[in-house]
Amino acid sequence: MRFMMLMIPSGYEKAEAGAMPSAEMVAEMTKYNEALTKAGVLLALDGLHPASNGARISFSGGKPTVTDGPFTEAKELIGGYWMIRVKSKAEAVAWASRCPAQDGDVIEVRQVQEMSDFPPEVQKAAGGTRLGPQ
Amino acid sequence: MRFMMIIKADRNTEAGVLPSKELVAATDKFNEEMVKAGVMLAGEGLHPSSKGARITFSGGGKRTVTDGPFTEAKELIAGFWLIQVKSKEEAIEWASRCPDPLGPGETAQIEIRQVFEMSDFPAELQEAAGNEPAMRAKLEQGWPKVPRA
Numbered sequence: 389m390r391f392m393m394l395m396i397p398s399g400y401e402k403a404e405a406g407a408m409p410s411a412e413m414v415a416e417m418t419k420y421n422e423a424l425t426k427a428g429v430l431l432a433l434d435g436l437h438p439a440s441n442g443a444r445i446s447f448s449g450g451k452p453t454v455t456d457g458p459f460t461e462a463k464e465l466i467g468g469y470w471m472i473r474v475k476s477k478a479e480a481v482a483w484a485s486r487c488p489a490q491d492g493d494v495i496e497v498r499q500v501q502e503m504s505d506f507p508p509e510v511q512k513a514a515g516g517t518r519l520g521p522q
Numbered sequence: 523m524r525f526m527m528i529i530k531a532d533r534n535t536e537a538g539v540l541p542s543k544e545l546v547a548a549t550d551k552f553n554e555e556m557v558k559a560g561v562m563l564a565g566e567g568l569h570p571s572s573k574g575a576r577i578t579f580s581g582g583g584k585r586t587v588t589d590g591p592f593t594e595a596k597e598l599i600a601g602f603w604l605i606q607v608k609s610k611e612e613a614i615e616w617a618s619r620c621p622d623p624l625g626p627g628e629t630a631q632i633e634i635r636q637v638f639e640m641s642d643f644p645a646e647l648q649e650a651a652g653n654e655p656a657m658r659a660k661l662e663q664g665w666p667k668v669p670r671a
């Protein structure tokens with residue numbers, strides 16, 4: 389089973405462009421990432437810039453409206469993610485709990501949809517284009 | 523530059539309502555366009571938060587695990603793409619071309635966020651990340667630039 393671990397850092401909606409973690413935090417996180425790699429569960433990972441240089445596109449009646457960041461009224465912004473392959477949700481939760489996160493941070497664990505999770509007619513309509521780690 | 527295009531959840535995705543065949547086909551066509559343009563890195567859908575959990579970190583190394591669903595559906599995500607483009611404007615263009623992710627009658631939202639590259643970090647942070655580039659290279663399945671069947 390694949391899971392995303394979504395890092396929701398406390399207060400990231402207020403982070404300014406160019407905001408950086410400390411070297412200590414990076415070193416600790418690197419150790420964690422290496423543990424995930426050694427265990428053979430890590431598929432991918434990335435950090436996200438603060439939303440100050442992001443954007444949101446709202447679709448209403450199919451028409452897109454673009455709003456530039458920051459989104460200071462947002463309560464939770466994603467700061468990064470890991471994608472892992474493990475045997476169960478419990479195992480994913482156990483890994484997330486080992487993350488050297490800061491006080492107030494939240495990690496959301498979400499199961500990734502596999503093509504085989506969908507009924508046959510949906511799989512057929514999707515034409516079998518499969519992207520990203522399998 | 524890499525960007526994440528994040529599809530926000532709504533009550534339909536959270537209820538596990540399957541997309542219509544038309545939307546699936548339109549999304550597949552959109553995916554193919556991104557692949558043809560050489561911008562597609564990856565794309566995934568997520569099961570509803572009812573199948574997920576949240577771990578909250580608090581003082582003294584305390585972790586609290588809460589099972590989903592999470593009712594503040596405004597900030598939940600339902601899926602994402604990772605794309606490689608020349609600018610934020612190009613990322614916005616692509617996101618704007620996405621078939622209305624949640625179908626007619628719903629207001630959908632895609633959030634665009636730039637992905638950190640190692641070169642975005644100052645030297646001392648790159649040093650602290652030490653093995654990370656080698657680790658990334660070793661990842662069993664990275665994000666391929668071509669789709670797998």
